[in-house]
Amino acid sequence: MAEINIQIINEEKTHTVVINGQLDESTVDEFAEKVYALIETIESNSKVIFDLEGLTYLNSKSLGYTTDFYNKIIAKESKLILAKPQANVKDEFNLIGLDQIIPFTQTLNEAKQM
Amino acid sequence: MQGKKPIIIKIELPTNAYFMSGIRDFTLKMIENTTDFSKQWAYRFQSVVDELCNNAIEHGSEKNDFILITFKTVENESIEITVEDHGPKEQIKASDIIKKYKENAKKNQLELGIRGRGLAYIVEKWTDELEITDREKGGIKVRVKKYLNDPNFKKEESNDPTHIKLTI
Numbered sequence: 138m139a140e141i142n143i144q145i146i147n148e149e150k151t152h153t154v155v156i157n158g159q160l161d162e163s164t165v166d167e168f169a170e171k172v173y174a175l176i177e178t179i180e181s182n183s184k185v186i187f188d189l190e191g192l193t194y195l196n197s198k199s200l201g202y203t204t205d206f207y208n209k210i211i212a213k214e215s216k217l218i219l220a221k222p223q224a225n226v227k228d229e230f231n232l233i234g235l236d237q238i239i240p241f242t243q244t245l246n247e248a249k250q251m
Numbered sequence: 252m253q254g255k256k257p258i259i260i261k262i263e264l265p266t267n268a269y270f271m272s273g274i275r276d277f278t279l280k281m282i283e284n285t286t287d288f289s290k291q292w293a294y295r296f297q298s299v300v301d302e303l304c305n306n307a308i309e310h311g312s313e314k315n316d317f318i319l320i321t322f323k324t325v326e327n328e329s330i331e332i333t334v335e336d337h338g339p340k341e342q343i344k345a346s347d348i349i350k351k352y353k354e355n356a357k358k359n360q361l362e363l364g365i366r367g368r369g370l371a372y373i374v375e376k377w378t379d380e381l382e383i384t385d386r387e388k389g390g391i392k393v394r395v396k397k398y399l400n401d402p403n404f405k406k407e408e409s410n411d412p413t414h415i416k417l418t419i
Contacts, residue, residue: 138269138270138272139271139272159272161268161271161272161275161301161305162268162271162305162308162309163268163269163271163272194275194297194298194301196298196301196302196305196369197302197366197367197368197369197372197373198365198366198369200368201363201364201365201366201367201368202365204360204361204363205364205365207361208361224291224294225291225294225295228291228294228295229298229373232372232373232376232377233360233368233372234360235360238360238361
């Protein structure tokens, strides 16, 4: 079975979601539940950063959830930033054109400074 | 002249997403061992297989059933994958699936919702052939194929040797 480990680090208005493992049909809903709960709590002008360095796989439903997170975060006048994706993970975002909508960064520092 | 003999591997998988990480690992290893696909395309095909199996499990099957996955590789030529399900109680037709995924492919990403990207993007864009048909005994059969160095296919201007596209 795929495993997913999610850690959320809150620093004032910057919320970093550290994702380790695989997001597939057996894990993605649990992940989404935690992110939706986080989005509920954020104030305007916040940043939600996904640290993707430890994410080794994501499926199409994860891409769908990401667009929904983006819409909800934007509605709260805040930003979603995707940091440090592995090549195969970035490839999927590129395929559907989300790299043109959601900002990506190579480092966490870059994401925090956006 | 006789063609190369394909390697055919068939797997029966219980209709439970629990087993999908094993199929993904298997797909990566099989592609590495039986084709010259680049790492990037091995990952892409891993995603294709995952999406096809998830669709078959989630929309095409009852609980405690199984799906059949067939991998057919011809060295330096192609890889073909077929996923067959037995259908749910309320049978979905292949023509409805095709219509739906083509509609999804036209929608704006931010308005598409959570689902609808598997067939419309990952499977459709990362394979050279996609065929969805009704099985005689019920259920759906999806066949995809990716060519490697087929003379009928023209290489795109890319450093990736597997990024080839049908020219019509």
